[in-house]
Amino acid sequence: MTHASLKKYQQVNKSAAQEASPYQLVAMLFQKLLDNIATAKGAITQKNYAKKGTELSNAIAIIGVLEASLDFEQGGEISNNLASIYAFCSQELLAASASNDIDKLNEVAQVLIPIKSGWSDIPLESQDKVSF
Template sequence: MSAMRGAAAYGRGASAYAKVGVESGVMSASPHQLIVMLFDGALAAIRTARIHLQDGNSAEKGKTISKALDIVNNGLLAALDGERGGEIAERLASLYEYVTRLLLAANLHNDVESLDQAETLLNDIASAWRDIGDQVARG
C-alpha cells in the first residue's frame, strides 16, 4: 500500500516538475517559439489520441482530441493576425478550420485516417515555422 502511495506521490511530483518546466519555457519564449510550442502540444495530443483510439479507450481519446482542438482553435487560430498576415493568415485560418473538422471526425467516427491527416498537416506547418525560426536565428 505504501509503495502505491509513493508511486502516486512521485507521479504528482514529476507532473508538477514538468509543469514548472513548461511554464518557465513559456515565460522565456519569443512569440515565434510560443507558436512552435503550440504545434508541439497539438501534435503530442494527436499522437496520444491515436494510442487511446487503438486501445479502445474512448474517454481518454476524447480528452486528448479535445486538447488538440483547444490548441488549434484557441492557440494557433486565435494567434493569427488577419490585418498584418493578409492572405497567408487567411489560408492558415482555413487550414486550421479544416484540421478542426478532421479532429472532430476522428473523434466522432474513431477515424485513424482523419487523425493521420490532421497530424500530417500540422506537422508540415510546424516544420515551416521551425525553419523560419532557424533562418531568423542565423540572421
C-alpha cells in the first residue's frame, strides 16, 4: 500500500490503522466500504440525502485508496481486473447517488463481497506475502 493511501485511511480510522498490517488495512477498507454502502442505502430509504452523499463519497474515496494500492507489476492481470472492477464500482456509486438507486448500491455490494471474501480467505501464513 502506498504511503499516501495509508495516510488517507489512517485519517478515517487512526488508531486501528496505525497498528494494522497492510493485509489488515485492506480488509478494514473493504469492511468500511461495504458499511458505507449499507448506510447509504438506509439514508436513501429515510430520505436523508446529505448522509447518503457523505457515505457514498467516503465509499468512492475508499475505492480510490484500494485502486491506488494496486501493484500492476506484481499483480499483473489480477491488478488490471481489480482496477476495472473498482472503476465500474465508482461509476455505479456515482450513478446511484445521482438517482438514489438502492438497486445499483446492491449491485456494487454484490460485486465487492466476493472480493472481500477472497481477501479474507488468504491463509495467515501467506498474508505477509500478498502483493497489492
